[in-house]
Amino acid sequence: MLIIVLFLIAIYLIYKWSISTYDYFEKQGIPYNKPLPLIGSNRNLFFNRKTFIEVLHNWFYEFKDEKASGLFEFRRPILLLKDPKLIKQLAVKDFDYFMNHRTIITEDVDPLFGKNLFALKGNKWRDMRATLSPAFTGSKMRNMMDFVSTVGHQTAEAIKKDIKSGGVNTFEFKEFASKFTIDIIASTAFGIEINSFKNPTNKFFKVAKEITNFASFKTGLKFAGYLAFPKLMKILKINLLDKKSCDFFEEAIYDTMKTREKHGIVRNDMIQLMLQAKNGILSHNNNVEEKVIDGFATAKESQLGKSEVKRKWDDADLAAQCFVFFLAGFETVAQTMSFVGYELACNPDVQQKLFEEISEMNDEINGKKINYEQIQKMKYLDAVISETLRKWPGAPVTDRICVKDYELKYDNKCIKFEANKTIMLIPIWSIHRDPKYYQNPDKFDPERFNDENKKLIDPDTYLPFGVGPRNCIGSRFALMEIKTIFYYLLLNFSIEVTEKTQIPLEFEKTPFAIKPKKGIWVELRPRN
Template sequence: MLGEILLIATVGLISYAFYKWATINNDFFERRNIKCMKPRFIVGNTGGLFTNKYTVTEFAQKLYNAFPNESIYGLFDFRVPHYVVRDPEAIKQITIKDFDHFEDHRAFTDEGIDRLWSNTLFFMKGEKWRQMRATLSPAFTGSKMRQMFELVSECADDVVKHFVHKVESGEKVNIEMKDFFGRYTNDVIASCAFGLKINSFLEPENEFYLNGKTLMNFTSFKAMCRMVVLTKLPALARALNITSTDPVIAKSFRETILTTMEIRKKNKFFRPDMINMLMQVREGTLKSDENVKEKEGFATVEESEIGKLTVKRKWNDDEIVAQCFLFFIAGFESSSTMLTFVSYELTVNPDIQQKLYEEILETEQQLGGKSITYDALQKMKYLDQIICESLRKWPSAAQVDRVCTKDYVYDLGNESNLKVEKGTPFFIPIYGIHHDPQYFPEPDKFDPERFSDENKDNILSGTYIPFGLGPRNCIGSRFALMEIKAIVYYLLLNFSIEPNEKTQIPVKLKRGMILLPENGMHLELKPRKK
């Protein structure tokens, strides 16, 4: 009898302790007189995203619409309280003016768990991030993109020629666009970041592409569970040696990069790609050759003063390999997703597609038989408008975060302040802002004219942020835009993009954390009459 009482008492005590642990922060915002979304037990306000209750856009809109009259409010990412900053001026305050208080991203891993992810520029913190940002910044200038463009153009041309040959042999070209663009971006990154010549259309099962698909599979049950443990229970992840990257694939990437570097150094071989630039980073010889501000796409972000600092630090192999890995992840997944939705919008808006084709034809005629160049691509205004509008309507990151790195006082107005403690995370709801009719009338309408010369200056500062804002914006925006525009140019020059019997209009999205069509993006490439 006594044993049963002790067992019940122990279970009760453990249950109570667990309940207190799970709810200890529930009054966090109430104590600060800040409105917040009502959390669910354990999973807070974000659990529905992990359990595939919402699509990423549904969740983003739910988050943004929670308190439309508040510039800042709260939510719970599982047990952890986060502030949501909704007002563009407040966002600029945090990401630009007071950046020294908000310079870090949330990290879901560290060097003790995953050397690859933790050493990427995205997850570096503080002074180490500042030094790496300044070190890498010269690799992403317009002049460096110009040098690398031939490699990108070659990949885009090879892809289109592959399908032109299929048409010439009498085949219809019905394809799933996410897979199509994933193979293209895989080949671009293999060439530009790893120095490898790969054709994922002629060799569909090549190891590089399959490794990329494995790395980017965030939708399986196993991947979701791993992500929950990594982000919400890091101590458990460390104890169980759970990493976000397959150790075999991580080792393969590392060996490929370092071996390529050694071969090039030994043979004094030069190629204008990321490997070459990272070799210069390792040797401390990479310098910016950007003397003038170039006129590039509207979405391109400018480097801050942090990126222009002079750094003499030596970087180790883990840190060098991690940057190449990040370049692969961003170039492979984000760009292929963006292209998938560009192709959808061109399909359902044939008048826009036709207008773009006319601009492409005009550019082709001006080139007089020569291949497209980086500079010619930058001059294509309507192409830029289409990509900008696609990035507005379908941003690859529905929201981004910042972490308060030292205690901060936020002015709420009305002579009241909010004291923010070091370590407190903030969400910036990009998707919600991009779809707010206050800033973009008829936000669900695909309208490239928003970004015409006549209209783009009317876009309120801080409301169009597809690549983030402030010193921690996306360092690779120029490369991403170049990669996207190059394939669109070659593709539309040779094909019209049209719906087929599998095309879902309007498109429905897959539930979960990733922006993906529910049943794929099935379209037909119809050859143009020359």
């Protein structure tokens, strides 16, 4: 009998603990999504009832006329900001209060993951951002463009040869794009040419697929564990990503850096830039920068990213930056490419107009490899990519955690943020699809970004690479990759829908990933 009583008391105490934070928004008069004990506002994700995008939209429109509303990630209060001006206030004007992302994996658990720019905090993040900022300027992209263009040309030639010899011309586009992006990373980071279309079983591609399988049940469970019980996961030292695969890339990074330093090898790639950062000789060249044209979606660097850095970095710090460059450059860019391919297949009029622009550029450069300035001159290509990033942003949400106590006052309301406790969530996907900002938002319409119309877009409502000083540092590189592959693809192929193309797309009910149910299938038909 005593055991039963103690058990019931324990259950009661656990229940009270699980709901102890749930009065957070009620006390402040902020409308909020009613949570379940321990699970919080995640019930539809937890029980696989809806996709992540559906859940996000439900949160966004639950209190339609409110600029902000509350929800709970398990026990943790999260403020969902829906008003672009409030987002700008917190993420830009009051950045010092909201400098950090929430911590999922710390460097004491996994140095390769915890030391990267996305995970770093406070002054260490400031110094690393300023250190790396010169590596992602337009002038540095110009230097790396030759590698990207070479891979783009090789990709198109390999596919043409394969189709001529009787190979298939129907592709799952995410898989296709992943091969291109891993070839780019191998070339621009490690100085290795692997050609994943000729050698689809190469070690780089195989390991990259294992690391970035975020939609797997196992990875989702680990991710949920770090969100709900971070201290326990750290004590148990459970790695989010596959350790063997991470070790492979870590060794490749270290080996390449050591070989370069030992033999004095110089190559205009990411490893070379990391070595310059290590030696304190990586810096902005403002005279060159003024001449570089950027695409509409390019994230602008803040003054914080141009400050002087005196901190010394070791190989582990820089290896972590190469690793996150790989993660973002492989998975996120491949996902965006798959959506570009999908929209071009579904909108042949858009594809034809883009093909004509590409043909004109090819004639202008006499069929030579395209360079950085030439790819940036193509206005319709930029409009197509910009519209894809509006409709299908690579990161559907981003977050910030309050680092100092803060009060947000608006519309006769006052929300109190507690340092290192309260998180703000920025629903990029939902803002991009809000008819208040984009007419007929579900339509793919690159003309939104032509010279006349793009002036009318409120920049606070277009956030494909995040917002404020903590935006994506690699936006120029990502855009260069995407534009280059579609330049060479459309020059050589038309992209067609097939019987396997799912229209409209449906998504898997995975908690933390955007994954089309049946993939994105297209046919690449060689042009005459």
